[in-house]
Amino acid sequence: MPPPPPQKDRGQQPRRRRMLALPAVCPCEGIAPAPLLASLLSLAADVAGPHAAAPDVDALPALRGAARKAVRIAGLLLAFLDAVHGAASDDDAPLPDEAVLGLSELHVALQKLRVLLADCARKGARLWVLMNAELAASELRVVMGSVATAMDALPLDVVGSSADAEELAGMVSTQAWRAAERLRLDPEDDRAARGVRSVLQLFASGVTPDAEDARFVLARVGAATWSACTEESAFLEAELLERLETGGEDDNDLVLISGLMAFLVYCRVVLFDRIDDSDKGEAAMPVARPAARSATWVDPEALQCPITLELMTDPVTVATGQTYDRASIKKWIKSGCRTCPVTGERLRSAELVPNVAARGIIEQLLLSRGVSLQEPSSKHRCAVDKTASAFGAAAAGGVRLAVAFLIARMSRGTPEEQKKATYEARKLSKRNVFYRACLVEADAVPWLLHHLSSPDASVQDNAVAGLLNLSKHPAGRLALVEAGGLGLTVDAVNVAARVEARQNAAAVLFYLSSSPEYCEEISRIPEAIPTLVHLARDGAYRGRKNALVSLYGLLQCADAHGRAVSAGAVAALAGLLLGGSATGGDDDLALDAVALLARLAEQPAGARAVAASSELVTRLVDFLGESASRSAKEHCASLLASLGRHGGDRVLALLGKLPGLMPALYALIADGTPQAGKKARWLVNEIHRHYEQRQSAAAAAPPALATGDRVIRV
Known part of the structure; x- marks a missing residue:
């Protein structure tokens, strides 16, 4: 008995099956002929049956003629198997064991045929199938040859179980051999593939291709709409990232995939004047196919x-x-x-x-x-980073031509053209690092900033989202600052028409604040910090989150602390902390609030503002004991230590009276991070020192002046 297959780790995700790779499970050697025949009947019906699962061969991007023949042969095979099944049932005679070999071969061949036809008919992958039509034709030849071989290997008592079965067996064998020998690519398939290669060569030379050549290819593969091009591009992007994640791929495949992505991007940008289904809603969310x-x-x-x-x-x-x-x-x-x-x-x-x-x-x-769900992978971010340069001259040239067209539309187009162009810029900058670089090089940032003041809310929304994506690129951040975009971005946080736009504008400030130089410039804008404080206090959930992380970045500048305190940051953060709990639905906002308060309390003004609220200090002590996050405990310990350092004896006296503090601090000393333990140890020593001093003073004072306070011992 062969050893059992290794068990897959439950946490490990299976790799996605590669297109035009045809897996099949061979029936076990000891299987009885009857269940194998029943399974074959179901499998043949899947390929040839007139139902939703059967492939629409007329919609295939390639091999339509050969696929029709394969489906007809599957239909004949279904009729043969049905005749064999009927004869066995009528005669009440089981099939011979010698039939297992031929039926198993048929089973494997039909599995591969079903997968191959499904791949060729898959929406979103049609351009890729067209460019790999030779591979698909080769696989189909092998499958047809396997069907013919399996039919010839069936025992005579199976083939001749009835007159109908014998005639059908001969027809299946003959037509399968003939299909395998005569299978050729359709002339139109070859013409369309050569058209794609011609366009890619023009891209590599920086030459604009003839629009009609591109339209012919799109019509051939059934991608003659904006949304269909988006679907095709999403599939290719997933395929590219999958190969980059796994590594060890053929560079020629990466070059071809990137070139095809550039071809689709160019077609989507240049050939279509509108986004499908835009009358059902805004252009920001195009529908590639009917929503489930x-x-x-x-x-x-x-x-x-x-x-x-x-x-x-x-x-x-x-x-x-x-x-x-x-x-x-x-x-x-x-x-x-x-x-x-x-x-x-x-x-x-x-x-x-x-x-x-x-x-x-x-x-x-x-x-x-119109977006594909990527297979999760720990290497996904690394794969995205590898798109910082184009794979091949065709991909680079095609994207640059498309981006140049976009910039022209954003600058001189009609309102509808500008609406589409800003959305295309938003979409292109979403994931591919090279696309971001091309947009920055083509001066997309100034035009996106210009459209922040657009009266059209969807244009404004697209412009902010595009700037957010470009701000993730170092050159994009530089271009935004040099174009005077800091003040405009702050204004967008405050007055953008849509909530999403305000939230995205706050996120732009977060990425800009990663640079100390930009951080200082933002903090000097009078409205910047008050606007973020207002969003953190009154914004929606995502807006609050983005405002908090942006403020945290800005507070790396010492001058920003005083402005934040003056703008009411402590009260806003206290509202987030006092309004929820460390284990409630706003847990992450509470954690961010504690981290931000800890940074504010590093300066005396911030510490005094926090210590002024005894309710807030009490809540912080409770939070230290409740929170399960190690980082939250560390921020909380740092915050309380800053309060003790800058607040003096009054704050130390208040902390010493809170019964939950000492157990939490000792637990942090024992189990916390080294940094948190250091803060906790210092605070414990300071509280004990404070009460020991008071006890000594009380003992030395006249009886009438004794305070009666007792030292807190834990």
């Missing part, structure tokens, strides 16, 4: 990971029933936190169960927006 019913009522925020606030790509459920993205909850547990981030309950088990239902809803939601 379940995606129409789902709140996207409900599909965000509670830890990262990003849309989950690999949702898993923990022992408490809460769902998180696999990467974020694994990082949480690895950091030493064995509690559920949302409920605060201790996790009885570290087992992560895939949430298939949530993943299905997320995939439907993304597909309804």
Whole structure:
């Protein structure tokens, strides 16, 4: 008996099957002929049956003629198998064991045929299939040859079980051999593929191709709309990132995929004047295909990971029933936190169960927006970073031509053309690092800044989102500052028409604040810090989050502390902390608030503002004992230590009277990080020193002046 296959780690995600790779499971040697025949009947019906699962060969981008023949042969094979099954049932005679070999070969061949036809008919992958038509034709020849060989290997008592079966067997064998021998590419397939290669050569030379050549290719593959081009591009992007993640790929494949992506980007930008289904809503969310019913009522925020606030790509459920993205909850547990981030309950088990239902809803939601769900991978970010340069001259030239066209439309186009151009810029800058660089080099940043003042809310929204994506690129941040965009971005946080635009503008300030030089310039803008404080206090959930992290970045400048205190930052942060709990739904906002208060308290003015609220100080002590996050405990210990350092004896006296503080500090000394332990140890010593001094003073004073206070001992 062969050894059992190795068990896959439950936390490891299976790799996505490569297009035009045809996996098949061979039936086991001991299988009985009857169940094998029944399985074959179902499999043949899947390929040849007139139902939704059967491929539409007329819509294939390549090999339409050969696919029609293959489906007809599958239909004949289905009729043959049905005749054999009927004869065996009528005669009540089981099939001979010698039939297993031929039926197994047929089973494997039909599995491969079903997968091959499904790949060729897959929406979104048609351009890739067209460019790999030779490979698909080769695979189809092998499959047809296998069918013919299997038919010839069947025993005579199976083939001749009835007159109909014998005639059908001969027809299947003859036509399968003939199909394998005569299979050729359709002339139109070859013409379309040569057209794509011609366009890519023009891209490499920096020459604009003939629009009609591109339209012919799109019509051939059934991608003659903006949304269809978007769907094709999303598939190729996923394919590119998959290959970059796994490594060891043929450079020629990467060059071809990148070139095809550039071809689709160019077609989408240049050939189409409007975004499909824009009459159903704004251009910011084009619909590539009809939305799944379940995606129409789902709140996207409900599909965000509670830890990262990003849309989950690999949702898993923990022992408490809460769902998180696999990467974020694994990082949480690895950091030493064995509690559920949302409920605060201790996790009885570290087992992560895939949430298939949530993943299905997320995939439907993304597909309804023309985006493909990427397979989760720890190497995904590295793969995205590898797109900083184009794979091949064709990809570089095509994207540059498309971007130049976009800039022309943004600067001189009609309002509708500008609306589409800003959305295209937003979409191009979303993930591919090279696309971001091309947009920056083509001076997209000044024009996006110009459109921040657009009366059209969707144009403004697209412009802010595009700037957010470009601010993730070092050259994009420089271009934004040099174009005078700091003040405009601050204004967008304050007065943008839509909530999403204000939130994204705050996120732009966060990326800019990563540079100390830009940080100082932002903090000198009078409205900058008050605007962020206002958003942190009154904004929506995402707006608050972005405002808090932006403020945290700005506070690396010493001058910003006083402005933040004057703008009411302490009161706003206290509202976030006092309004929720360390284990409530606003847990992450509370953690950010504590971190920000800790940074404010590093300066005397900030510490005094925090210490002025005894309710806030009491809440901080409770938070130190309740919080499950090591980083939150460290921030809280640092904050309380700063209060003791800058607040003097009054604050130390207040802290010493809070019964929960000393146990929490001693626990932090024993189990916390070295930095947190150091802060906690200092604070314990200071509190004891303060009360020892008071006790000594009370003992030395006349009886009438004794305070009666007792030293707190833990």
